[in-house]
Amino acid sequence: MLKLTPEEAAFCEEVRAFCAQTLTPSITARVRAGMRPTPADWLYWQAALHAKGWGAPTWPREAGGTGWSHRQIYLFDREVAACDGPPQFHQGLELIGPIIYAFGSEALKSRLLPRILSGEDWWCQGYSEPGAGSDLASLRTRAERVGDHYVVNGQKLWTSYAQHASMMFCLVRTESGGSKQSGISLLLVDMKTPGIRVQPIRTLDEQHHVNEVFLDDVHVPVENLVGEEGKGWSYGKVLLDRERAITISYGPRLLRQLAYVREAAAQVATPTGPLLDEPVFQARIAQLEIEILTLEAMGLRTLEEIQEGLDSGPRGSMMKIRWSELLQTMTELWVEALGSDAERFARPGQGPGEDDTFETAGPMLAYLHGRVTTIYGGSNEIQRNIIGRRALGL
Ligand SMILES: Cc1cc2nc3c(=O)[nH]c(=O)nc-3n(C[C@H](O)[C@H](O)[C@H](O)COP(=O)(O)OP(=O)(O)OC[C@H]3O[C@@H](n4cnc5c(N)ncnc54)[C@H](O)[C@@H]3O)c2cc1C
Numbered sequence: 001m002l003k004l005t006p007e008e009a010a011f012c013e014e015v016r017a018f019c020a021q022t023l024t025p026s027i028t029a030r031v032r033a034g035m036r037p038t039p040a041d042w043l044y045w046q047a048a049l050h051a052k053g054w055g056a057p058t059w060p061r062e063a064g065g066t067g068w069s070h071r072q073i074y075l076f077d078r079e080v081a082a083c084d085g086p087p088q089f090h091q092g093l094e095l096i097g098p099i100i101y102a103f104g105s106e107a108l109k110s111r112l113l114p115r116i117l118s119g120e121d122w123w124c125q126g127y128s129e130p131g132a133g134s135d136l137a138s139l140r141t142r143a144e145r146v147g148d149h150y151v152v153n154g155q156k157l158w159t160s161y162a163q164h165a166s167m168m169f170c171l172v173r174t175e176s177g178g179s180k181q182s183g184i185s186l187l188l189v190d191m192k193t194p195g196i197r198v199q200p201i202r203t204l205d206e207q208h209h210v211n212e213v214f215l216d217d218v219h220v221p222v223e224n225l226v227g228e229e230g231k232g233w234s235y236g237k238v239l240l241d242r243e244r245a246i247t248i249s250y251g252p253r254l255l256r257q258l259a260y261v262r263e264a265a266a267q268v269a270t271p272t273g274p275l276l277d278e279p280v281f282q283a284r285i286a287q288l289e290i291e292i293l294t295l296e297a298m299g300l301r302t303l304e305e306i307q308e309g310l311d312s313g314p315r316g317s318m319m320k321i322r323w324s325e326l327l328q329t330m331t332e333l334w335v336e337a338l339g340s341d342a343e344r345f346a347r348p349g350q351g352p353g354e355d356d357t358f359e360t361a362g363p364m365l366a367y368l369h370g371r372v373t374t375i376y377g378g379s380n381e382i383q384r385n386i387i388g389r390r391a392l393g394l
Contacts, residue, residue, distance in 0.1 A: 002300065004075075011072065012079050019083035022048045028084040032260050033362025034331060036369075037086045039122070039164045046088060046119035055117035056093055058245050063101035063109075064117050070245050070306045074299070077249035081256045090246075091160070092116040092123035096169040098242060099186070099235045103227035112167075112188070126156040126170035126189070126213060133158075134382050136171070137180035137233065141215060143172035143187060145229075149219040150174070150187060152195075156213040158376075162198045163211060165191050170215075174229050186232035188224040195219070205368035247319035248303055251296025254326055258289060261330060264363070265337040275337055288330060295322050314390040317383040324373035324380060331367035338363055 004012065027041045037045065049055050057073050059065020068076065077087070097116045100108055115121040132139040141154025152172055162168065168189045175183030189196070195218040200208045227235055262285065268275040275281050298319060305312045335342040342364040374380045388394040 002071075002075075008071075008075060012075055015076055015079035016083055018052060018054075019080060019085050023083060023085050027086060030362065031084045031086050034257065034260065034334065034366030035362045039161070042086070042089045043119045043122070045086060049088065050118050055119075056097065057088075058094065058242060059097065059101070063097070064113055070248065070303055073245055074248050074252075074303055078252040081249075081253040084256070087253070089122070091125050092121060092167075094242065094246065095125055095239065096123055096188075098238055099169075099226060100188075102238045103235050105223070107223060108188070108226065121167050122161065122165045124159050124162045124165035124168045124191075124213075126159055126162075126168045128158045129155060130157050134379055137184065139171055139173060139184065141170070141172045143174050143185060143220070145174070145222070148222050150185075150222065150225070152187065152189070152215045152218040152220055154215050156215070158201070159198075159211045159213045160209055162191070162213050163200065163208065167191060168213070169226075171232055181233040183230050184233045185229050186226040186235055187220050188226060189215075189218065189220050190224075193218050193220065203369070204371060205365045207365070207369070209369075243316040243320075247316050247323065248299040250319060250323040251292060251299045254292045254323065254330065255289075255296065257327075257330060258285070258292060261285070261334045261337060264334060268337055268339070281337070284333060288326065288333065291322075291329075292326055295319065295326060298322075314383075314387040317378075317386045317390075320377060321374075321380050321383050324370075327373055328367075328370050331363060331370045334363040335367045342367075 022045075024041070024044070027037055027045065030037055030041070036042075046055065054066055054076070056063070056065035057068055057076050059067075061067035066072075080087075093116060097113060100112055104112070112121065116123070126141075127136055127139070129139050129141060139154075141152065141156065143150040143152045145151075150172070152170070154172070156162075156168075156170065159168070168191055170187050170189050171184055172187055173183055174185040177183070191198075195216045197214040197216070199212045199214065201210045201212060202208055203210060226232070262276060265276040265281060265285075266274050270278055272278065276285075298315065302312050302315050302319070305315075378386075
């Protein structure tokens with residue numbers, strides 16, 4: 001348990017008051033049903049946080065962020081989760097924003113960072129390709145410099161929300177030869193540029209989150225190169241340390257989600273009373289809660305280490321693995337609790353039907369979409385390799 005200072009307690013109170021004023025019933029209903037916000041809701045939430053000065057909780061002040069400590073970020077995330085608020089959309093805020101303010105030109109910083117903060121730009125991540133996922137350095141999308149432009153040709157795969165994005169940060173090969181990692185550059189691409197074609201992929205949950213993105217002679221101005229040509233691979237390293245800040249907040253959100261499962265189970269009648277009171281179900285919930293509390297303890301330990309300036313080793317990888325596994329176990333339990341009601345989520349090629357409430361449609365969508373958590377952000381096998389290298393010296 002964290003012991004809060006009076007200032008911290010007041011801060012938590014301020015976050016709760018802000019959430020109470022700002023979160024709409026449509027946002028909280030989706031979060032409580034295990035679903036992600038709609039793009040419109042996400043933009044609304046980002047704009048509201050920005051207006052309050054909280055647009056980028058993890059960014060330093062000089063980049064337009066809050067400058068909060070890891071502890072404040074954790075408290076903020078914990079309170080937002082407790083109020084059934086969503087996490088912020090992370091591709092602009094957590095993936096490309098920090099690279100732009102660390103390595104981008106002054107022109108890129110002043111042009112693009114404010115638009116990430118306000119939510120005016122929606123960013124997608126163009127890294128993965130056919131044959132280049134875990135082994136990302138094998139990517140083959142090429143960019144050739146012609147005058148004051150790069151001409152880009154290739155294909156990106158699994159590009160989340162490319163259909164909504166106004167900008168894509170894209171790893172491209174500008175040089176061949178040498179090591180696979182050298183000769184890769186990071187380009188910022190306006191999604192309206194001629195030559196970009198976005199083709200939807202429907203995932204297991206029958207939703208359209210991800211896409212193939214084809215790039216045919218796409219002209220990208222040279223000033224949209226981040227940092228130096230050929231050095232794009234190394235810029236991703238700045239994100240590694242930031243991962244700790246993100247994984248620390250997994251515990252509180254999982255605990256809140258477990259409360260939703262409990263609420264659902266309390267409404268399910270069995271011959272002997274509500275499902276929630278059934279001993280085997282209770283034992284499963286209790287086991288899950290213990291494991292989530294263990295993850296939470298690991299997050300708090302990481303917080304202490306950060307405050308003391310200690311290296312947490314591969315704890316970010318360990319927490320990513322445990323979070324993804326626990327999320328999958330929890331959504332499975334949630335679906336089991338709802339029984340056949342949970343099946344009513346699907347209509348071919350559509351989202352939840354009009355006669356379905358979020359309460360019944362959401363958990364199945366969350367369960368199916370939750371499969372991705374062990375794949376993206378570095379698959380769990382890759383995370384285990386990192387742990388093997390960093391903790392065991394393998
Ligand atoms: C829903 C979804 C959204 C995504 N969003 C984006 C996005 O917005 N932008 C983007 O760029 N990418 C995105 N991705 C891609 C994601 O990052 C990759 O799927 C992931 O990196 C795995 O790559 P892959 O699919 O090519 O699988 P592969 O790398 O081919 O891996 C296949 C299997 O082999 C295992 N494996 C591979 N290499 C090793 C190894 N060295 N040791 C042990 N096991 C190994 C993997 O763990 C996996 O189980 C998304 C993926 C999904 C499913």
